Amino acid sequence: MQMSKLFLFIFLAAAPLPARAQTSTPAEVMKLLDYDKSKPLDIQEGKTYDRDGGVKVIELTYASPVQGRVPAFLVVPPGKGPFAGIVFGHWGGGVKTEFLPEAELYAQAGAVSVLIDYPWVRPAPWYRGIPNMEKPEEDLATYAQAVVDLRRAFDLLLARPDVDPKRMAYVGHSYGAQWGAILSAVDRRMKATVLVGGTPGLAAIWLDNDDPALQQFKQGIGQQKLEKYIEVNGQFDAIHFVGKASPIPLFFQFARFEQYFKEPAMKRYFEAAGQPKEIRWYDTGHDLNDIQCLLDRAAFLEKQIGLRRVAPLISKKF
Numbered sequence: 001m002q003m004s005k006l007f008l009f010i011f012l013a014a015a016p017l018p019a020r021a022q023t024s025t026p027a028e029v030m031k032l033l034d035y036d037k038s039k040p041l042d043i044q045e046g047k048t049y050d051r052d053g054g055v056k057v058i059e060l061t062y063a064s065p066v067q068g069r070v071p072a073f074l075v076v077p078p079g080k081g082p083f084a085g086i087v088f089g090h091w092g093g094g095v096k097t098e099f100l101p102e103a104e105l106y107a108q109a110g111a112v113s114v115l116i117d118y119p120w121v122r123p124a125p126w127y128r129g130i131p132n133m134e135k136p137e138e139d140l141a142t143y144a145q146a147v148v149d150l151r152r153a154f155d156l157l158l159a160r161p162d163v164d165p166k167r168m169a170y171v172g173h174s175y176g177a178q179w180g181a182i183l184s185a186v187d188r189r190m191k192a193t194v195l196v197g198g199t200p201g202l203a204a205i206w207l208d209n210d211d212p213a214l215q216q217f218k219q220g221i222g223q224q225k226l227e228k229y230i231e232v233n234g235q236f237d238a239i240h241f242v243g244k245a246s247p248i249p250l251f252f253q254f255a256r257f258e259q260y261f262k263e264p265a266m267k268r269y270f271e272a273a274g275q276p277k278e279i280r281w282y283d284t285g286h287d288l289n290d291i292q293c294l295l296d297r298a299a300f301l302e303k304q305i306g307l308r309r310v311a312p313l314i315s316k317k318f
Contacts, residue, residue: 029235032144033151033186035065041156044069052317053108054078057100062156066145068119068126070152072096075103075113081162084111084305086169087153087190089146089176091197095121099171102294105314109298109307112163114153118146118175133221136232143236147179151187158189166191167305171297173197174286181238184245192304193245194297196253197288199261200269201237203230239272246274251300253293255284291318 046059056076061069073096077083090098096115103113119128119142132138157163169192172180177198184193250273254266270279282290298310
């Protein structure tokens with residue numbers, strides 16, 4: 001199996017849980033999601049890019065509370081604010097650029113955004129590789145760092161005098177949606193969360209998916225090793241957390257032609273969430289590249305965190 005395809009499977013937070021899976025997260029795993037909030041952010045800025053409407057895109061890094069540094073973009077509107085604040089989480093095989101054009105639109109509508117790279121797409125010496133089928137606990141720690149570093153992105157926003165702490169949101173795609181479910185349960189600072197192309201857990205992408213390349217790879221791993229990997233890393237399955245997000249409003253966006261997991265899994269994920277929540281379906285695959293998906297997401301954020309209307313900006317851009 002080609003490694004690029006293997007990584008795609010592993011990067012996706014996938015489908016329904018097997019009957020034996022737990023429905024709560026052990027305290028020792030929850031500890032991985034905590035961090036020392038007193039540590040300095042130590043923000044180091046790089047290049048700045050001028051964009052439409054007076055928006056500035058700033059390359060920077062900040063100190064991870066776990067290890068190394070976090071490469072990020074900071075997208076800033078013109079003016080003094082107060083602005084809304086948005087943290088973005090990219091899909092597992094992507095990088096921080098995934099939502100950059102969208103963040104620039106939101107900046108014109110009145111939001112400061114932070115977009116980070118996960119540990120497995122960072123340059124040396126901050127890189128932490130996955131998957132580790134021989135040592136699944138190492139992957140669990142790496143995934144936990146991704147969540148902690150996103151929590152730290154909220155710290156970065158809230159350290160800015162131009163950001164309104166009452167108007168914060170999170171947007172995540174695929175693995176970013178998994179992190180969004182976790183964040184909404186353990187970090188109560190966002191006022192709204194958008195979960196794009198996510199599902200409740202890890203198991204079905206390995207156990208139920210009938211892709212022949214994946215089947216071949218599984219044979220090379222061995223059943224015992226695979227089950228151990230799912231047992232360990234399934235502790236971060238989104239379904240353990242999404243029901244604890246209330247009263248944070250959740251907006252689920254799903255693909256009708258999703259190629260990596262099945263519709264019942266997506267519905268089960270939505271049903272596991274508490275209120276308030278919304279759901280929309282789109283005629284796309286996992287990339288969810290329908291322009292209506294962007295419009296609906298923007299409308300949700302306009303309502304929840306007080307952005308100016310984004311649709312006219314999208315029309316002007318496209």
